[in-house]
Amino acid sequence: MARTEYYDDPDAPKPNSLVVAASAVVTDDRGRILLQRRRDNDLWALPGGGMDMAESLPGTAVREVMEETGYDVEITGLVGTYTDPRHIIAYSNGEVRRQFNVCFRARIVGGSLTVSDESTEVRFVEPSELDALPMHHTQRLRLQHFLEDRPRPYLG
Template sequence: MGTDVGAGSMRPGLELRRVHVHDSEAPEATVVTPSVFVAVREEQGRLLLVRRCDSGGWELPGGRVDVGESAVGAAVREVAEEAGLRVRITGLVGLFTDPAHIVEAATGREIRQQFVVCFHGWAVWGRPHPDGHETADAAWFDPADVEALRLEPGARRWIHHALSGASDPHLE
């Protein structure tokens, strides 16, 4: 089912994107866009999450891999940009390439199939704070409290696999 990610929007007037996860009404993707997300942990075992400005939903910090950038480099950059933390990438949560996970850009010009590489990371320096542009909040959460949060479509799966303790990465 499609989700208006802007429903209950944090910032009025912000253009909305739509996320479709196994939605028969989803438009056909026109591009596959590699993205990275990071399940950052700290000494007390808490998980870092960011709250999106456009929807108010929580997710792992992350975003697109830029041309000329490695996936690990993009992951470190995205956490610094969205949450103000310096991190060390420590492993791979998994590869999430479900062709039925479609994101319509707010402009409607791009309809992309998600291609997510999700990493494990460790906080090295800094305190969580939002960037005020993409993220309205950044905070540590006890893993037991994450299920009660309003999470972005798709993010629940990535977080579940990140917290599962599995020794092998999730591959799809």
């Protein structure tokens, strides 16, 4: 299923759903950040996805990281909350969503690197390489807030 992301675009379709989601900034012992290249839009992104009814948000982040990267992680903190109504995601099946995303910090506690059917590539990226990767503005914002090592989470 194809995915198109809009940001502050007056021509974006109107949302027909609101999705609660979690993502995680996972780093290795060298400070590199775990990213996936999404199959649905060919952009680099943090692992993450929608929360199931029986889950907590931290549990969602742990599950999504495992499903999308093969790593088992432990949540260690909060990067921020991201609820910008100017960000609209449209899917080829007709869903047009606004997404409420909570982005966590996490560390690897097990597993091994795997590429899921949702991605074409998964790898650790040096922070200095981030600007060269094709990535949506909202992903860059989460990474910027993580790299700023803020004393308090971003609330937006």
